Amino acid sequence: MRVSVDPEVCYGSGECALRVPSVFTAVDGLGAVLPGREETGEDPQVRDMAERCPSQAIRLH
Numbered sequence: 001m002r003v004s005v006d007p008e009v010c011y012g013s014g015e016c017a018l019r020v021p022s023v024f025t026a027v028d029g030l031g032a033v034l035p036g037r038e039e040t041g042e043d044p045q046v047r048d049m050a051e052r053c054p055s056q057a058i059r060l061h
C-alpha cells in the first residue's frame with residue numbers, strides 16, 4: 001500500500017515528520033514522503049499518522 005501527502009490539503013503542521021521521521025519529511029514547509037518510502041502504507045506507524053494528521057492530508061492507497 002502506498003502513502004502520499006496531498007499538498008493541496010496539508011497545512012504544514014510538521015507532525016508527520018516529527019512523529020515518523022523514517023517515512024515523512026518536510027519540503028517547502030509542507031509534509032512529504034521521503035523518496036523510496038512510498039510503499040510503507042501498511043506500517044502501523046504510518047497508518048496511525050494518517051489518522052492523526054490534523055488536516056487528513058496523508059493518503060493511503
Ligand code: SF4
Pocket residue numbers: 005009010011012013014015016017030031032052053054055056057058
Ligand atoms: S501531519 Fe498532516 S498537516 Fe501536518 S505536515 Fe504532515 S501531512 Fe501536513
